Amino acid sequence: MPAPGSILIEDATIVTVDPRRRVIEGGSILVKEGRISEVRSSRIQSGSSAELKIQAKGMALIPGLVDTHMHLAQSLLRGCADDLSLVDWLKKRVWPIQAAFTEDDGRVSAELSMLEMVKSGTTSFVGVDVVSRYGFDGIAGSVVKAGMRGALAKSIMDSPGYGRKGRIMPEGLVEEKGATIREAKSMVRKWNGINDGLVRAWVAPRSLGGCSRKLYEEVGELAGEMRTRVTMHLAEVREDVRYAKRNFGLTPFEFIQKVGLAGPRSLFAHMVWLNESDIRGVGVTKSSVAHCPSSNTKLASGFAKVPELLDAGANVGLGCDGAPSNNSYDMIREMKLAAVIHKARLLDPLTMPAASVLEMATINGARAMGVEKEVGSIEVGKKADLVLVDLKKPHLVPHRDVVSNLVYAAMGSDVDTVLVDGKVLVRGGKALTLDEGRILGEAQRRQDELISRSGVKL
Numbered sequence: 228m229p230a231p232g233s234i235l236i237e238d239a240t241i242v243t244v245d246p247r248r249r250v251i252e253g254g255s256i257l258v259k260e261g262r263i264s265e266v267r268s269s270r271i272q273s274g275s276s277a278e279l280k281i282q283a284k285g286m287a288l289i290p291g292l293v294d295t296h297m298h299l300a301q302s303l304l305r306g307c308a309d310d311l312s313l314v315d316w317l318k319k320r321v322w323p324i325q326a327a328f329t330e331d332d333g334r335v336s337a338e339l340s341m342l343e344m345v346k347s348g349t350t351s352f353v354g355v356d357v358v359s360r361y362g363f364d365g366i367a368g369s370v371v372k373a374g375m376r377g378a379l380a381k382s383i384m385d386s387p388g389y390g391r392k393g394r395i396m397p398e399g400l401v402e403e404k405g406a407t408i409r410e411a412k413s414m415v416r417k418w419n420g421i422n423d424g425l426v427r428a429w430v431a432p433r434s435l436g437g438c439s440r441k442l443y444e445e446v447g448e449l450a451g452e453m454r455t456r457v458t459m460h461l462a463e464v465r466e467d468v469r470y471a472k473r474n475f476g477l478t479p480f481e482f483i484q485k486v487g488l489a490g491p492r493s494l495f496a497h498m499v500w501l502n503e504s505d506i507r508g509v510g511v512t513k514s515s516v517a518h519c520p521s522s523n524t525k526l527a528s529g530f531a532k533v534p535e536l537l538d539a540g541a542n543v544g545l546g547c548d549g550a551p552s553n554n555s556y557d558m559i560r561e562m563k564l565a566a567v568i569h570k571a572r573l574l575d576p577l578t579m580p581a582a583s584v585l586e587m588a589t590i591n592g593a594r595a596m597g598v599e600k601e602v603g604s605i606e607v608g609k610k611a612d613l614v615l616v617d618l619k620k621p622h623l624v625p626h627r628d629v630v631s632n633l634v635y636a637a638m639g640s641d642v643d644t645v646l647v648d649g650k651v652l653v654r655g656g657k658a659l660t661l662d663e664g665r666i667l668g669e670a671q672r673r674q675d676e677l678i679s680r681s682g683v684k685l
């Protein structure tokens with residue numbers, strides 16, 4: 228679909244998340260050639276000749292949401308792994324089903340995830356743990372077609388384990404070291420920066436136990452040489468701490484520092500089990516964290532110390548994780564959980580105010596992806612990754628504090644219009660670049676076939 232050269236959005240409540248955190252009532256913005264060229268509290272005269280005009284009275288205009296940790300290849304597992312302990316969740320459900328994936332399953336799962344994300348206001352995402360059998364090329368091609376901004380992280384491993392003995396992956400998911408590195412290099416070369424920079428290719432060491440110490444060091448070197456970024460699950464469950472202590476005599480974060488992977492180009496998901504010194508270390512090294520509150524609570528992993536991490540100067544974004552652990556990819560719902568659970572944990576209703584949580588879902592997420600100069604806020608010169616949320620709903624009226632309504636009361640289904648890079652991907656709640664009817668039908672059929680092929684009894 229050709230992008231309109233200029234787009235005028237009028238009469239919106241603009242939540243800028245700019246350095247002054249301005250909220251502009253009755254505001255207008257003009258987009259030219261994919262970038263925001265004007266933001267005003269009044270009409271934009273030069274916008275009268277815009278190719279596309281959107282009347283946005285009664286709507287909030289917010290920066291596109293950034294999901295910093297999500298699994299594209301897990302939406303086909305929705306409803307297959309609930310109310311189980313982590314070991315049963317992995318060994319009896321998630322791994323065997325994922326080990327039966329074909330490349331077409333990988334592609335359709337990515338399309339289904341993106342359909343849900345874009346319709347609920349997510350414009351950018353970090354899609355983690357893309358293993359070879361899901362078909363990296365098919366998934367990356369589907370991101371280009373969808374027009375979303377996505378970093379795809381190729382999984383890297385040299386051991387079939389995860390944490391302690393007895394958690395051995397099924398054969399279909401295991402990759403041999405030489406092959407995993409070769410494919411990661413080739414995928415980064417082929418896809419990093421494609422589609423005007425909308426698609427990025429990163430590297431993702433599998434969790435503690437899936438990589439040897441030497442491989443962690445090599446991943447850091449490879450990311451540096453290829454000028455890409457690193458993401459991985461870290462300190463997600465208490466067992467990770469025991470594993471790192473037993474094998475390396477360190478905490479998980481100390482180990483990651485030791486092998487040279489902590490730093491501003493690294494994004495660590497979960498980070499639930501950190502001690503005070505780890506928390507300071509995350510701040511000092513300027514590493515980013517993906518906080519996944521639904522996943523951490525559903526899998527009973529624990530509560531990440533997010534207010535403490537923010538106080539230590541860490542950059543913390545938000546993530547939906549996956550369909551077996553969340554079970555949705557709706558960042559607006561995720562914002563509410565992030566805002567409320569820490570209040571209960573610390574018995575402090577003042578912690579994690581709505582405005583901080585919106586920052587996590589926008590500008591902090593953009594920083595975690597290394598694109599904060601391009602997106603994450605509504606400012607002149609930035610790329611037009613924008614979302615209109617319809618506030619004319621019973622649960623969003625009266626309209627007084629728009630940030631409060633967005634974080635505490637809104638839902639992904641309130642999203643009306645979504646732009647990425649100045650292209651309209653959703654209008655009137657309908658996806659324009661993803662074929663919803665075909666994807667929903669294919670996802671249902673493929674899940675049925677996948678479950679029977681995997682031999683898992685649900």
Ligand SMILES: [Zn+2]
Nearest residue numbers: 460496548549
């Ligand atoms: Zn995850």
